[in-house]
Amino acid sequence: MGEGRGEGTVVTPSAEFPPLTPAELDALRRIGAQWRTAPGRPGWSRELPVDPTLGRYRGRPTPSRFGRLTPIEMFRANAAGGEPPGKAAAGGERPEENEPEELVATEGATLPGSRLGRGLARLRRAVFGPPLRSSAVLYERMRKLVALPVLSSDLLSSVAYGPEAMLSVLLLAGGGALGLSLPLAALLVVLMVVVGVSYRQTIPAYPHGAGSYIVASDNLGSMAGLAAAAGLMMDYVLTVSVSIAAGVNAVTSALPGLARFTVPLGILVIAVLLAGNLRGVRTAGNIFAIPTYAFVLALVAVLGAGFVQAAGRGFAPLPPPPVPVVEGLGLLLVLRAFSSGAVSMTGIEAVSNAVPAFRPTEWRNARATLSFMVGMLVALFAGIVVLIHLNGVVPAPGQTVLSQLARHSFPTGPWYALVQAATALILLLAANTAYNGFPRLLFFMARAGHAPRRFLHLGDRLAFSDGLVVLSVTAAVVFVAFGGHTQSLIPLYAVGVFLAFTLSQAGMVVHWRRHRGAGWRRRLAVNALGAALSGLVLLTAASAKFTEGAWVVVVAVPLLVLLFHRVQVHYRRLNHALALRPPGAAPAAGPAPADRGPGPPEGEESPQQVRHLVIVPVARLNLASLRALAYAASLGQPTLAVHLAPEEGEADQFREQWEAWGDHVRLETVVSPYRAVIGPLAHYLEALHASRPDLVFTVIVPEVVLRRSWYRPLHSQAEQRLRRALRRLPGVVVTSVPVHLPG
Known part of the structure; x- marks a missing residue:
């Protein structure tokens, strides 16, 4: 796929029905020629004992069952594929002479025939909303003000635990090692900027949606793309389970009486997220936008008050409490701290994967949103690390670092409680980024045949319902299996997501070498630097945290790649068996798989x-x-x-x-x-x-x-x-x- 700056292709229900290739159209014409020359039966197929347009019912009362199940509406065919919502639903315009007429089933046609089925359908609509017309997909896309919180909730919420994860590793070497937090944070800021700029370059190069799976597949081959997809899928599932666990833990810390309900509360939050996202992209964005903005404002308030207090003492850092040395300070420990802090970058790829979900011009709005996201991430991450250093805060059991900073900034008044409430809420809703990325990743994979085709389907509310349900069920299983205490899965974060980062950036290096446009060397250098830094984090996390759980990714990624490959083999066999061929022609080029079994008799297309x-x-x-x-x-x-x-x-x-x-x-x-x-x-x-x-x-x-x-x-x-x-x-x-x- 070459570089292009046109508008991104909108994901529509028609994605389930890809057009025929020129070769298939030619074969179809040759097959159809035999139908037209059927001996002794000219025009037989057009002789029908009924009027298929049901024109006899126009202007007349229709039977109740007929009217309920197959309501008919006539409207002028639209070359763009649909009418604005409400126009055709009201009856539309009468078709002009010589223009094709179409039968359109109204919303009532979707109701089941049984009384129980209709009752369940009405309950479903009350929870998820009434179904949307296919043409409404044009109006379900996000504007930047909504897309920013929807796609950044995971990325921005990670600053609540990313700096603490880095300090927890440095603390093993004693309080003296905490001084390395500033240079490590500076290096992480460089990594954030480099990866952010790299994905910013990726968006206009792949304006139809440029997740790591597509970029790696296009430039490094199918297996590299599947490996990137496997890493991202694990990251999305962990994002849901770990974020909800962290949010529930924040709630139960404030209200200890709810601790025994940790698992039910987590399942309830997953159900709420699922229901909100099943209502559609725009509705979910409106629901989950406010908590993200509230969290950002809360952190800005904490940083502002903290720096004002630090300025009052001339920015002199307070000494941290004494901490015993558990492990010697060495290169491996420093690299582990660096990779632990890198979990603050999870979710940075979400915008490039969701370009078609933006309003026109899609790639331009997506790139602007990504720039805002990375800018906010850098400012919040750097500000928190610096304020931690100035206040001498260290990780402590029973209270997070962010909670300690909030107490320093707001020792009295209700502001500390508001900051904690905003933090708990954003941690609970940080999983919403995964609810946007996971189904779209499955959509792109299904389009290439690497995932079941059912993930191409848009549900009643024009959301990828099947992908949302799969993500919810999988995350719920992980959450329940670990009893709501999924902190042990955090080491898997860096391995999965940085595997995708590394392959994506390496793929962009190959892309720029193939498509040498203006400034390609500069862009190649940026992506090469991003690939090198991401690869460093990947190797460090995989080796240093192998025994802590990273081995799960090392084992799971090849298994998932094998599964995706087998799915594609099945669809390849299916396409081979169902491919259109001219009468008397040999099967399509290339041998059919040996174990595909007997096929249908040849030459029965007329x-x-x-x-x-x-x-x-x-x-x-x-x-x-x-x-x-x-x-x-x-x-x-x-x-x-x-x-x-x-x-x-x-x-x-x-x-x-x-x-x-x-x-x-x-x-x-x-x-x-x-x-x-x-x-x-x-x-x-x-x-x-x-x-x-x-x-x-x-x-x-x-x-x-x-x-x-x-x-x-x-x-x-x-x-x-x-x-x-x-x-x-x-x-x-x-x-x-x-x-x-x-x-």
Whole structure:
């Protein structure tokens, strides 16, 4: 993907239905030519006994069930793919002459038919909001004022524990080692700026959404992209579980009586985040924007008051309390402290991954938002570290460093409680960044075939519902498994996220070497520096924290890469089997996978090439089986009836009944002395198919439809069992003729 500064492509529901390639269109035309030249049947496919436009219902009362399930609206077709919300819903404009008319299902068409289903649907809408039209995706994108808190909550909240994580490592070498916090913080600020500028360069180069997965895949290969995706996915899950654990711990510290409800409180917060994000991007942004801004204002107040107090004593640093030496000061300890402080950068890639979620011009607004985010991060991180140094604060059990700074800045009054409340709230909602990044990452992966295609689907509120649910369930499992005390998972942060950072920056180095535009050497140097610093943090975190839990990432990333690769192999096989090919053409270039199994018969893309044999299993002659036989005979194709008998006597008796009926259809009986039905019938049909694989076998099964579900145990469900048994046979179609029971 080359550099471009056009508007980012909006993610729409049409992403589930990618357009055909030119080769596929050519094959489609050649296949369609055979339909047009079907011998002796000119125009047969356009002769219908009903009006498909349902024009006869216009201006007339319609049956209530018809009107509820398939309401019809006529509107002028829009070349852009949709009308503004509300226009078509009100009936739209009458189509002008010679313009195509379209049938549009209204919101009422989505309601289930049963009373219970409608009740649940109304409850769902009350919680998540009414469904949005597909065209409303243009109005669901974020403006910068909303995007900034939505995408920065994880990044900005990390300053509440990032500096403390760095000091906790330095403290192992005694109070004298705390002096290294300032140079290490300066180096971390350089890293923040370099990585931020690197992603700022990435956004206009990849204006359609440039997460580490896309950049690494495009420039370093599929495996590098999958490794970046695996690291980011683990980071997103940990962001949710760890942030919520930290927030819940902050709440239970202030209210110790709630400590025994840690796990239920955490699950409740995950449910609230899920519900808020399922309501859509814009709604979630409006809900979660205020806590982020409140946290930023609280930190600015703490820093402002703290520096005013420090200025009163001439900025003379207060001595820290004496701390015993636990570990000698060495290079490894310094590197561990540096990598621990680097967790303050988690979430910095969120903007580049969510470019299509911005309002036009997407890449420009995304880049401006990222610049504000990085600027706020640098200012808050540097200010907190400097204020820690000036106040002589050290990590202490039972109270966070940020809490100690707030007490220093506001020793009296309600301001300390407000700062703690804002901190707890932002920690609880910091997971919202993951709720924006994780589903979009899965969307990009599904588009390339590395994740299930269901993650391309936009839900009722134009949110990636499946990805949101998967993230919530996974994070909840991690949270429950560790009893809400997930601090031991913090060492995994740096490994996963800096793996993605390193691969992304290295990918951009390759990108600039390939696309040598104006100033490419300067941009390459910035990305190369970012890759080097990120790689240093990655190696340090992976080696120094291997025994603390980093081994989980070392093991999990290759396993996830293998899983993603296997998903793509499956879709490659599917695409190979379903690829459009001109009549008589050989399969697509490249051998099909050896274990893909038998495929459908070749050359059955036009009606005249399909040769039928209709088969009707008949257990007994009653109304259901006679209707199935009548339906089969009406198709005008060769028809065979099959009866399975438990013994010869029953077979003879059935033949007599068959002859009394008139022997209108060829009958074949299969004696099953072991009284099995589905197995022998499936094997018999498989043997028939093996003898003539060029035939399409249409198995017509009579099916009794019950109005009450509690009657199902009274029936054998043989139709469903037979359908499952025949599903694996290529060229076999199973259909049913329903007979509805009253009452």
